[in-house]
Every structure is written in C-alpha cells, then in structure tokens.
Amino acid sequence: xxxxxxxxxxxxxxxxxxxxxxxxxxxxxxxxxxxxxxxxxxxxxxxxxxxxxxxxxxxxxxxxxxxxxxxxxxxxxxxxxxxxxxxxxxxxxxxxxxxxxxxxxxxxxxxxxxxxxxxxxxxxxxxxxxxxxxxxxxxxxxxxxxxxxxxxxxxxxxxxxxxxxxxxxxxxxxxxxxxxxxxxxxxxxxxxxxxxxxxxxxxxxxxxxxxxxxxxxxxxxxxxxxxxxxxxxxxxxxxxxxxxxxxxxxxxxxxxxxxxxxxxxxxxxxxxxxxxxxxxxxxxxxxxxxxxxxxxxxxxxxxxxxxxxxxxxxxxxxxxxxxxxxxxxxxxxxxxxxxxxxxxxxxxxxxxxxxxxxxxxxxxxxxxxxxxxxxxxxxxxxxxxxxxxxxxxxxxxxxxxxxxxxxxxxxxxxxxxxxxxxxxxxxxxxxxxxxxxxxxxxxxxxxxxxxxxxxxxxxxxxxxxxxxxxxxxxxxxxxxxxxxxxxxxxxxxxxxxxxxxxxxxxxxxxxxxxxxxxxxxxxxxxxxxxxxxxxxxxxxxxxxxxxxxxxxxxxxxxxxxxxxxxxxxxxxxxxxxxxxxxxxxxxxxxxxxxxxxxxxxxxxxxxxxxxxxxxxxxxxxxxxxxxxxxxxxxxxxxxxxxxxxxxxxxxxxxxxxxxxxxxxx
Numbered sequence: 001x002x003x004x005x006x007x008x009x010x011x012x013x014x015x016x017x018x019x020x021x022x023x024x025x026x027x028x029x030x031x032x033x034x035x036x037x038x039x040x041x042x043x044x045x046x047x048x049x050x051x052x053x054x055x056x057x058x059x060x061x062x063x064x065x066x067x068x069x070x071x072x073x074x075x076x077x078x079x080x081x082x083x084x085x086x087x088x089x090x091x092x093x094x095x096x097x098x099x100x101x102x103x104x105x106x107x108x109x110x111x112x113x114x115x116x117x118x119x120x121x122x123x124x125x126x127x128x129x130x131x132x133x134x135x136x137x138x139x140x141x142x143x144x145x146x147x148x149x150x151x152x153x154x155x156x157x158x159x160x161x162x163x164x165x166x167x168x169x170x171x172x173x174x175x176x177x178x179x180x181x182x183x184x185x186x187x188x189x190x191x192x193x194x195x196x197x198x199x200x201x202x203x204x205x206x207x208x209x210x211x212x213x214x215x216x217x218x219x220x221x222x223x224x225x226x227x228x229x230x231x232x233x234x235x236x237x238x239x240x241x242x243x244x245x246x247x248x249x250x251x252x253x254x255x256x257x258x259x260x261x262x263x264x265x266x267x268x269x270x271x272x273x274x275x276x277x278x279x280x281x282x283x284x285x286x287x288x289x290x291x292x293x294x295x296x297x298x299x300x301x302x303x304x305x306x307x308x309x310x311x312x313x314x315x316x317x318x319x320x321x322x323x324x325x326x327x328x329x330x331x332x333x334x335x336x337x338x339x340x341x342x343x344x345x346x347x348x349x350x351x352x353x354x355x356x357x358x359x360x361x362x363x364x365x366x367x368x369x370x371x372x373x374x375x376x377x378x379x380x381x382x383x384x385x386x387x388x389x390x391x392x393x394x395x396x397x398x399x400x401x402x403x404x405x406x407x408x409x410x411x412x413x414x415x416x417x418x419x420x421x422x423x424x425x426x427x428x429x430x431x432x433x434x435x436x437x438x439x440x441x442x443x444x445x446x447x448x449x450x451x452x453x454x455x456x457x458x459x460x461x462x463x464x465x466x467x468x469x470x471x472x473x474x475x476x477x478x479x480x481x482x483x484x485x486x487x488x489x490x491x492x493x494x495x496x497x498x499x500x501x502x503x504x505x506x507x508x509x510x511x512x513x514x515x516x517x518x519x520x521x522x523x524x525x526x527x528x529x530x531x532x533x534x535x536x537x538x539x540x541x542x543x544x545x546x547x548x549x550x551x552x553x554x555x556x557x558x559x560x561x562x563x564x565x566x567x568x569x570x571x572x573x574x575x576x577x578x579x580x581x582x583x584x585x586x587x588x589x590x591x592x593x594x595x596x597x598x599x600x601x602x603x604x605x606x607x608x609x610x611x612x613x614x615x616x617x618x619x620x621x622x623x624x625x626x627x628x629x630x631x632x633x634x635x636x637x638x639x640x641x642x643x644x645x646x647x648x649x650x651x652x653x654x655x656x657x658x659x660x661x662x663x664x665x
Contacts, residue, residue: 009651009660017652018661024649025664027656034649037642041634044137044593046202047071048419051588052548053235053571054206056214056264059607060586062223066097068200069588069599075200079133080126092126094611099193101611103186120185124176127192132159134199137593146198146228148191154179155195198228205416207548207570208235208425208490210408212258218271221404224411232412235425235549236483236490239459243479245405246463246472247396249388250330250480253323256391257498260316263295272401278390280311282383283318292365292502293317320502321369322388328378330477336440339486344499345377355503362504409463414456414489419591419636420540424452426549427492427517428531434521436534437487442474448534455482455489487515492549518550528566544568544596546589560587560598568598595626 009017024030049069054061067073073093080089095102110116135143140160147155158175161168179188204227211217224230234242240258243251256279259265268274293313324345331339341358348355353367371381380388395401415424429437429451436447446454459482462475482488484496494513501510521527528545537543545563548571552560560569570587588599633639655661 009655013651014655014660017648017655020648020652021661021664024652027653027663030649030652030656034646037646037649040139041632041639041642043139043633045631045633045636046137047200047590047592048203048205049201049588049590050205050207050423050546050570051586052207052425053209053551053586054214054220055209055212055237056217056220058214058216058219061220063097063607064588064601065201065223066197067093068197069590071200071590072096072196075133076130079130092123095123095189096127096193096196098607098611099190103189105611117180120180120189121176123189124179124185124192127189127196128158128172128176131155131192131196131199134196135159138199143199146195148194151188151191155192203229205418205423206230206232207423207546208233209237209548210235211241212237213262215264215267218267218400218404221407225407230411231416232408233416233423233425234408234412234414234459234482234490236488238408238412239479239482239490242405242408242459242463243476243483244395245398245401246476246479247392248462248476248480249392250323250326251476251483252388252391252395253319253326254480254483256319257316257323260293260312260319261296263312265312272398274394274398275390276315278387279315279318282387283314284311286370286383287314287317288368289313290317290366290368293320318387321371322380322384324499325378325380325384326388327480330480332378334477334481337481337485339495342495342499343378345372350374357500357509360509362500362506362509364503365505366503405463409460414452414459415535417535417537420537420543421546421591422531422535422537422543423546424489425547426490427515427522427547429487429489429492429515430517430521430527432516434524434527437515452489492518514550522547522567522569523562525563525566528563546570552587554600570598593631
C-alpha cells in the first residue's frame with residue numbers, strides 16, 4: 001500500500017477521504033483511531049437478547065429484563081463460587097433486580113447502625129467486583145457511557161483499579177467506606193445494580209407483539225424507550241395499534257374490541273386518554289344486555305359490578321358491529337386482498353338465526369343487530385358514524401399513544417438481519433410446493449424479501465403519509481391487512497375467525513388454517529436455506545431464522561428448535577392467556593461470545609413474591625449452539641463496519657504520507 005500513487009485513488013474514493021480528513025485531520029489522529037478500532041475488534045462479542053410476544057405482560061417482562069434471563073444469577077454463581085451460599089446468591093440477585101425494595105427489606109432485619117454499615121460494605125464490595133467482571137468485555141469508554149452521571153467518576157475508579165496491588169485494594173476500601181460514611185450507600189447500590197444490568201444485556205431484539213391481552217403495554221414501551229440498545233420487529237398486534245394511531249377506523253374498532261374482550265379499557269382511557277363516553281352512551285341507548293359480549297378474563301371480572309359488565313358488554317357489541325361494517329368496506333375496496341370470504345354480515349339468516357360460512361350453516365348466539373340494514377349491511381348508521389368520528393379524533397390526537405407509536409416506527413421494522421440472524425415476527429408466506437407466495441399490490445407482484453420490504457414501506461406510509469391523501473389511506477388499510485390479512489407475513493393465517501368466535505358457539509367454526517410455512521416449511525432445512533439466500537445470509541457461518549407469533553406447545557412435545565437448528569421459534573406463551581396451552585411462560589434466546597443459548601421460563605409468581613422470598617422466574621437454559629472459539633466484535637456486523645473504517649483510515653494515512661491530502665493541526 002505504501003507504493004500507491006495519487007492516480008490510484010479514484011475521484012469518488014479521494015472525495016470520501018477528504019471528508020474523512022475533517023474528523024481525522026492528521027497522521028497522529030488517524031493512527032490513534034486505527035489502534036482504537038483494532039483494539040475494539042479484539043474484545044468479546046456483546047450479549048444479544050431475543051424476546052417475542054410479550055403482549056402487555058409488563059410484570060413478567062420487566063422481571064426478565066431485570067434478571068437478564070437468569071444471566072445475572074449465573075454470573076454471581078460463577079464469580080463467587082465457594083464464597084457464597086445459595087441463599088446469599090439469591091439475596092444478591094434479587095437486590096440487583098429490585099435494589100430499592102430489596103434493600104429496605106434487608107435493612108429492616110438489622111437492629112444497629114453498625115450492622116447496617118457492615119451490610120452496606122459487604123454488599124458494595126460484591127457489587128463492585130461483579131460490575132468489574134461484567135465490564136471486562138467492553139472498552140473503558142463504552143463502560144463509562146453506561147455509568148450514571150452522579151457516580152461516573154467513582155464507579156470508573158473502583159471497577160478499573162488494579163486489585164492485585166495492595167495500595168489499590170486499600171484505596172477501594174477507603175472509597176467504599178467513604179460512600180457509607182456520607183450516607184450515599186443506598187444510591188450507590190441502585191446505581192451499580194443499574195450498570196450491571198446494562199452491561200449484561202448489550203442489546204435487545206423484541207420480535208413483535210408488544211400490545212394486547214396483557215394490561216400494561218404502555219409500561220413495556222416506557223421501559224423500551226429508556227433502553228440503551230433495542231430494536232423491534234413488528235407483530236400483527238403492533239401493526240393493529242400502529243394503524244389505529246394512524247387513524248384507520250377498522251384498526252381502531254379492532255383495538256377496542258380486543259381491549260373489551262380482555263377487560264383492558266384502563267390503558268385506553270387512563271394512559272392514552274381515549275374518550276369512550278360517546279361509545280358508551282350510544283351502546284347503552286342501542287343494545288340490550290347480552291352475556292355473549294362480556295369480557296373474557298374471568299379473574300378480573302370478579303371485581304366488576306354487574307352494571308359495569310353489562311355496559312362493557314353493550315359497548316363490545318356496538319364496536320363489533322361497527323368493526324365488521326368497516327372491515328367489509330375495506331375488503332371491498334381491496335379485491336387484491338382476496339378476503340371476500342370474510343364478508344359475513346350479508347350471510348346472516350335472521351329468520352333462522354344462522355349464518356353460512358364457506359358453505360356450512362351455523363347457529364348464531366345473537367342476531368339482534370338493530371343498526372344493520374339488511375339491504376346495505378356494511379354501511380354505518382348515522383349514529384355509528386358519529387361515534388367513529390369521535391373515536392378517530394381521540395386516537396389521532398392522543399399524545400402519549402403517538403409517542404409510543406412513533407418509537408415503534410423509529411426502532412421497528414418488518415424484519416431485521418443482524419449477526420447472521422434473520423428476525424421476523426410471523427412467517428414467510430409460501431405455496432404448497434414450497435415456493436414463495438406472490439402478492440399483487442398496486443399492479444406489481446411481490447414475494448420473498450421484496451414482499452417484506454413492500455410491507456415495511458406501506459406500514460410507514462400509513463402513519464407518515466400526508467393526511468387525507470390516497471397514499472396515506474392505502475397505507476392505513478394495509479396496516480389492517482398486516483393485522484389479519486389472508487397469508488400476510490405478520491399474521492400467517494388463511495383467515496382470522498373473529499366473527500365466528502363471538503357469534504358462533506360451535507368451536508369447529510373457529511378454526512384458523514395456517515399458512516403452510518407453519519405446518520411444514522418451518523421444519524425444512526432446504527426452505528430455510530432459500531430464505532437465507534433471499535435475505536443475503538448465504539455466507540453467514542451459522543445463520544438462523546428467529547420467529548415468534550405462534551406459541552410453542554411444549555406440553556404437546558413441540559420444540560422451539562426446527563429445521564436441524566436453522567430456525568428457532570421463541571414464542572413460548574409469554575402471555576398468561578397461553579400458559580395452559582404451552583405449559584410454560586415464554587422463551588428468551590441470547591447470543592453471546594460463546595454461542596447461542598435458549599432459556600425456557602416458568603410462569604412468574606409476581607414481584608412481591610420475588611422480593612420477599614427471592615422467588616425468581618425458574619428458567620431452564622439450554623446450550624443450543626456453541627462456537628469453537630470465542631466470538632469477538634470483529635466477527636459481528638459492527639466488526640465488518642469497523643474493518644471497513646480501518647481500511648479507509650489506512651488509505652487516509654497513505655494520502656497524508658504521499659502529500660495527496662494535506663495534514664492539519
């Protein structure tokens with residue numbers, strides 16, 4: 001390289017090097033950065049965490065974030081092996097998970113100030129040692145960025161002190177004692193706990209479905225917004241809420257129906273400020289009481305008065321009818337969706353109280369629909385139209401909802417390719433013969449990666465498009481299609497039987513046939529290889545497809561590891577509603593410098609129990625895939641970028657040394 005001449009730099013490369021010289025204006029600066037980047041590439045790879053389908057279950061989600069899928073306890077056990085009892089390990093683990101509350105419990109057990117000071121000292125020594133161990137795989141600069149400002153200097157000194165030197169040990173002891181003497185120990189314990197959790201979890205990939213079923217998706221989103229490194233692959237429930245925030249009437253009606261079904265109106269009213277009074281008044285004036293529409297979650301309804309249950313039931317009936325009308329209009333606007341079989345309001349036989357679906361006639365639980373015009377069943381009544389106008393205004397103008405949805409767009413996408421892993425929530429739509437299913441939208445055919453890219457673009461168009469434009473309206477409708485469209489990559493079903501589940505008692509009508517991707521091709525290595533080729537992972541040494549969406553029925557013998565390890569399904573039923581059918585409470589996957597691990601979690605008994613009794617989520621960790629040598633940053637996608645930066649900086653050095661670009665002081 002040292003023999004290169006000026007003519008060997010093409011104009012485009014030379015222009016780039018001149019821009020680079022503004023950041024590294026001389027040989028010394030460029031050389032220092034090369035040394036720094038090469039040092040970073042030699043560090044162990046950071047730990048990536050993968051979760052899916054958290055569905056508003058904030059308490060369990062936050063606990064797994066706090067214990068880092070059991071990794072914190074494992075690190076404590078390894079670091080202090082033979083030095084701590086199991087009870088002491090549990091106490092220290094729970095303290096890191098919930099420092100303020102656990103600390104209060106521990107201190108109440110101690111009767112004297114001396115005993116409390118002793119507990120503070122012993123605890124701080126252990127936390128500093130653990131923090132030092134967690135920091136070893138990062139540069140000092142990166143660790144410093146993770147430190148809370150109030151204690152940045154002190155923590156940096158403590159964890160970087162050379163503990164093999166007696167003077168440094170004495171220095172650390174005096175610093176810790178000083179922290180206790182000035183009564184800053186509680187705040188310092190909280191700060192160290194936060195740093196440990198951040199260092200253990202370098203990045204988080206959430207593979208869809210933050211919303212619906214659980215009561216607190218807002219709490220999860222507030223946490224994610226404060227997370228240092230997170231990305232989200234949208235699930236169908238996320239697309240539904242994104243569509244509602246965009247102003248789609250069909251999506252809004254579905255969001256409300258789900259909230260009433262699971263008795264979760266609080267998050268709409270109290271958190272997002274959605275005004276449900278117009279709907280409540282309309283429903284009360286229009287419909288009679290019917291238990292058919294009562295909320296599904298029985299444990300919560302016990303606390304509700306019969307009047308409340310009746311009102312919610314009437315509201316749910318009202319929004320159901322509105323929903324089927326709006327969906328009917330949308331399906332008629334988009335024949336390319338091929339969802340005419342979901343036009344059901346005109347298939348009702350009111351005289352015999354039956355409905356015919358796909359040639360089969362089913363008795364209905366209710367046919368008292370006073371707002372349905374039998375000659376024009378998909379048009380909203382005047383009163384329904386006014387209710388929807390008010391609801392749309394509420395959703396479009398909810399500041400908190402838009403803050404959360406804006407974050408979903410900023411950090412989210414339909415899919416992500418990172419470090420040899422292809423992440424998408426649901427499935428690759430496929431034909432019976434194993435080919436990628438093609439969809440015709442706006443006059444063009446899309447399949448495979450092109451379909452995913454188109455879906456991503458349309459989802460953004462629905463939210464960011466110019467209000468009132470045809471493009472925005474098309475995008476809003478498309479978000480609904482991503483929610484429950486036939487074979488949509490975020491849904492994966494041939495049909496979603498929302499109507500039958502409400503109105504037909506016979507559960508045989510509820511069946512929702514899955515795309516063959518789920519029933520056959522998730523288990524086919526050759527199909528996985530073709531998907532890898534499609535997304536540019538051909539040269540990845542150990543590529544994986546990581547999906548959520550369909551809970552893994554462990555109780556029936558299903559395994560999350562498929563296609564000889566090329567596909568991993570990590571939806572283990574995180575949501576409480578799935579526990580009975582999966583037998584567990586979710587999977588998390590983590591990918592560190594030693595390989596890939598899967599953690600299978602048992603149901604969480606609650607934060608209070610965890611703090612009082614150290615009852616962590618019981619997790620079984622499986623060594624899924626180990627590397628022959630420890631992975632470095634150089635082996636990651638970031639490493640590829642750093643290598644490219646190093647090569648460009650080396651070219652900049654040549655340009656300086658040959659006088660092609662002048663150095664600056």
